[in-house]
Amino acid sequence: MALLSMQNISKTFPGVKALDNVNLDVEQGKIHAVVGENGAGKSTLMKVLSGVYPHGHYDGEILFEGEPVRFSGISDSERQGIIIIHQELALVPQLSIAENIFLGNECASSGIIDWRQTNRRTEELLAKVGLGEAPSTLVDNIGVGKQQLVEIAKALSKDVKLLILDEPTAALQENDSRKLLDLMLELKEQGVTSIIISHKLNEVRYVADSVTVIRDGMTVSNLDATGGLSEDDIVRDMVGRDMTHRFPEHVRSPGKVLLEVRDWNVWHPEHTERQVIKEASFNVRAGEVVGIAGLMGSGRTELAMSIFGRSYGRNISGSVRLNDNEIDVSTVDRAINAGISYVTEDRKTLGLVLDETIRFNTTLANLNDVSSGPVLNKNEETRVAERFREALAIRTPSVFQKTVNLSGGNQQKVVLAKWLFTSPEVLILDEPTRGIDVGAKYEIYTIINDLAAEGKGVVMISSEMPELLGMCDRIYVMNEGALVGELDAGDASQERIMSLIVNE
Amino acid sequence: MDLDQSDTNPAPQVKTKSIGEYLSSHLRQYGLLFALIAVMAFFQIVTDGTLLRAVNVTNLLLQNSYIIIMALGMLIVIVSGNIDLSVGSVMGFIGALAAVMIVNLDQSVPFTIITCLVVGGIIGAAQGYWVAYWKIPSFIVTLAGMLVFRGLSLWLLEGQSVGPFPKEFQLIATGFVPDIFPVSWGDSLANMLEIRRVKHVNILALSTGIVAAAMVIWIGLRQRAQNKLYGIEDEPRSFFIARNVIVAAALVFVMYKLSLFRGLPNVLITMGVLTLIYAFITETTTIGRRVYALGGNQKAAKLSGIKTERLTFLAFTNMGVLAAAAGLVFAARLNTATPKAGFALELDVIAAVFIGGASMAGGVGTIIGAVVGAFLMGVLNNGMSIMGIGIDYQQMIKGLVLLAAVIFDVYNKNKQG
Ligand SMILES: Nc1ncnc2c1ncn2[C@@H]1O[C@H](COP(=O)(O)OP(=O)(O)OP(=O)(O)O)[C@@H](O)[C@H]1O
Ligand SMILES: [Mg+2]
Numbered sequence: 001m002a003l004l005s006m007q008n009i010s011k012t013f014p015g016v017k018a019l020d021n022v023n024l025d026v027e028q029g030k031i032h033a034v035v036g037e038n039g040a041g042k043s044t045l046m047k048v049l050s051g052v053y054p055h056g057h058y059d060g061e062i063l064f065e066g067e068p069v070r071f072s073g074i075s076d077s078e079r080q081g082i083i084i085i086h087q088e089l090a091l092v093p094q095l096s097i098a099e100n101i102f103l104g105n106e107c108a109s110s111g112i113i114d115w116r117q118t119n120r121r122t123e124e125l126l127a128k129v130g131l132g133e134a135p136s137t138l139v140d141n142i143g144v145g146k147q148q149l150v151e152i153a154k155a156l157s158k159d160v161k162l163l164i165l166d167e168p169t170a171a172l173q174e175n176d177s178r179k180l181l182d183l184m185l186e187l188k189e190q191g192v193t194s195i196i197i198s199h200k201l202n203e204v205r206y207v208a209d210s211v212t213v214i215r216d217g218m219t220v221s222n223l224d225a226t227g228g229l230s231e232d233d234i235v236r237d238m239v240g241r242d243m244t245h246r247f248p249e250h251v252r253s254p255g256k257v258l259l260e261v262r263d264w265n266v267w268h269p270e271h272t273e274r275q276v277i278k279e280a281s282f283n284v285r286a287g288e289v290v291g292i293a294g295l296m297g298s299g300r301t302e303l304a305m306s307i308f309g310r311s312y313g314r315n316i317s318g319s320v321r322l323n324d325n326e327i328d329v330s331t332v333d334r335a336i337n338a339g340i341s342y343v344t345e346d347r348k349t350l351g352l353v354l355d356e357t358i359r360f361n362t363t364l365a366n367l368n369d370v371s372s373g374p375v376l377n378k379n380e381e382t383r384v385a386e387r388f389r390e391a392l393a394i395r396t397p398s399v400f401q402k403t404v405n406l407s408g409g410n411q412q413k414v415v416l417a418k419w420l421f422t423s424p425e426v427l428i429l430d431e432p433t434r435g436i437d438v439g440a441k442y443e444i445y446t447i448i449n450d451l452a453a454e455g456k457g458v459v460m461i462s463s464e465m466p467e468l469l470g471m472c473d474r475i476y477v478m479n480e481g482a483l484v485g486e487l488d489a490g491d492a493s494q495e496r497i498m499s500l501i502v503n504e
Numbered sequence: 505m506d507l508d509q510s511d512t513n514p515a516p517q518v519k520t521k522s523i524g525e526y527l528s529s530h531l532r533q534y535g536l537l538f539a540l541i542a543v544m545a546f547f548q549i550v551t552d553g554t555l556l557r558a559v560n561v562t563n564l565l566l567q568n569s570y571i572i573i574m575a576l577g578m579l580i581v582i583v584s585g586n587i588d589l590s591v592g593s594v595m596g597f598i599g600a601l602a603a604v605m606i607v608n609l610d611q612s613v614p615f616t617i618i619t620c621l622v623v624g625g626i627i628g629a630a631q632g633y634w635v636a637y638w639k640i641p642s643f644i645v646t647l648a649g650m651l652v653f654r655g656l657s658l659w660l661l662e663g664q665s666v667g668p669f670p671k672e673f674q675l676i677a678t679g680f681v682p683d684i685f686p687v688s689w690g691d692s693l694a695n696m697l698e699i700r701r702v703k704h705v706n707i708l709a710l711s712t713g714i715v716a717a718a719m720v721i722w723i724g725l726r727q728r729a730q731n732k733l734y735g736i737e738d739e740p741r742s743f744f745i746a747r748n749v750i751v752a753a754a755l756v757f758v759m760y761k762l763s764l765f766r767g768l769p770n771v772l773i774t775m776g777v778l779t780l781i782y783a784f785i786t787e788t789t790t791i792g793r794r795v796y797a798l799g800g801n802q803k804a805a806k807l808s809g810i811k812t813e814r815l816t817f818l819a820f821t822n823m824g825v826l827a828a829a830a831g832l833v834f835a836a837r838l839n840t841a842t843p844k845a846g847f848a849l850e851l852d853v854i855a856a857v858f859i860g861g862a863s864m865a866g867g868v869g870t871i872i873g874a875v876v877g878a879f880l881m882g883v884l885n886n887g888m889s890i891m892g893i894g895i896d897y898q899q900m901i902k903g904l905v906l907l908a909a910v911i912f913d914v915y916n917k918n919k920q921g
Contacts, residue, residue, distance in 0.1 A: 004820070306809075311807060332808070332809040333804060333809035347805055350804055350807055353800035353804055356797070360796075364804075364808045367793060368790070371790050374790050374791060379734060418808070448892045
């Protein structure tokens, strides 16, 4: 029997038809994947289901356990056992794991919290999700992977019938992702039905029993995954054509050394005795794409941000040379002027002014090129924003849309546009394809290749090894703040990278 | 770049918006304008036409000039994500300084004015320094400033009122721009219009009003043409016409009223020019753009190469200069400096900015909104005073208006989200 049946769901935002008669049926005790390109409407569909958009704000009917349901808010759907874990985590960093799990749902009698019971139940839940942390640990002190498990423990504390995970593994390392997926399979054994949204199709293949593909707000197909489904089948329905290659063809002939970083040392901004980056030296040639592999927390982002205008850390020492000249990267604008740009991994808090438009964000890092003196030329800004919208295929009714209203993947493209517009000599990309669909990934890879072909240098930090292997000419391996190895594209493989990390 | 890749990725269809949809997504701007008109109409009726009498219109502008001058600076401070609670005290302190310099120390008026503006800038810079470079919350720094400068004015004036000022200084606030057109023209116009009580119409004021109205319409039309060219979402034609007709008519009307009294007040010129300058700065310059980015997301702004500290510092420095300018106008208007001058005025200024649509969180707000907000408060003050409503009720009503405006904002935002 279908546990959930969403029928003819439509949802319109000003100027955008996000969902157009979408149907979704989820069987009891199964894992159902929802896939589709960025902006296809996946998150919106789940928000309709969980009451974020209450009844009356969408068209169509939702049947849950055979009964029509009309939620007026998220607490309504939770009471029925539908729990959603959003694309952006919603934990309070300053609270402990136990406090977070029972936030708003405390084990208390007449307003007084029973800590003994809270901790006992937290321990049970943590055991269930396989997280070996004390209930009193602050959420701030555990990595994203573990935070994701805490979210699931929180969901389990609420007597969940249908668990919705919106891109749960986007920010996770491979082994953490695997852990999470295994947990989903385990929960399935216990009778919990799940919906997972993901752009990582190998994971979809790994866990899903059935797959619904959405394109442009419409259901394109429902695929049965039990008999083995190939990624290509899914991709074909997602993008509406065959995609034979995941990486665009490229022939590169790197020239002389463009960027050279020597003996880079960085200390932690608060725990001043902790050295975060240790004697890192690396270089990038003109026309070369260089990868930096490593585990989460190995210091890759810290390395990049400390170079980019000392945006991270203190007591920074070392030298940065561009074209054999020492350059000043002590502030962000100097780094930009010197020809270095950095695309952050954290688009929401570090990348975008969410309340502002695509146009505003696109030109923000290079206002000089759209102004004469201090006066902005807004028409020129519009032209620039339009150009990037087209080149990066940003899905939006217009460049005057606020970025907060864009889907996650499209927000990522706006951040990328902003930094491409600074015309950097060296572009540092930190997890550039996080949360991005296969088609858009291909487009971003194409842009990277074009940059390299123009003789620019590209540094690519990524947790997705196939991406590093598919795109880079050289890969540095980072571990605990030090660059522990360097591999040429020809010699690199997933195993060799892992062994370099482990050997340290 | 492989562009035909994107061919299979058509952008979502854009629907042209219905008038209802347009209105609901721009309710705030129109709401403010309507509220101002409604409040004016209300008081016009209940005060038996006193509100819009020529003398009173002139008064209304003079009374609110210092609030508006400070609201311009406050808007920028608030958009940058900060607040300045010290402006009332700083304004009072500068008035006191001017009085002591001119009356007690016999300094020249131009020298005093320049000194006062510079001192205002230094005060703003001193506060901005702690906020910008030491990351001390502006609420705390300027709360301290509020107390310090209140105390300093008391000390400077030794608890007394100091005045009166020489004529030359009073003109800042009470002077009028002389009519450049021959007096006889004004007389014959008065005759022609058969206005009995008035012998003379100030043609300069009237023609300024007409020119300003024409400019508003011309700029509006040009903007609209450009929007069309770049496919920017357009205001429905009926709204565009209605809005521009109302604004133009209001301009001509106000100027006409002024022309029946003594013409264009000096302060109005100062105020108008400052408003235009600041509207231009916030809307079409790089520095204005950066302030919005700073308030919208400080971290992202910083990572985009914006010198966030310096920008915050400048916002407070600018606020100090404008508070000083307001202090001069205020002292000149009262023709004396008192230790109580500017008391609690920061609240009116901040209220005006929020009524005008700015957000406490920063990154949102417009100069025009703040000015209209200030006028709304001003009309409320003035209207209630004419009606003889006690200061107790006045305060309550103003408080509720502020609350209503902000609730309206939040409601609107939730509805769209
Ligand atoms: N609050 C909103 N206002 C206006 N448009 C919106 C809003 N929320 C979403 N949209 C639009 O609806 C469409 C679907 O967005 P949604 O977030 O559901 O995409 P998605 O499939 O989850 O994409 P992604 O894979 O990038 O997360 C997009 O075009 C988006 O711009
Ligand atoms: Mg999404």
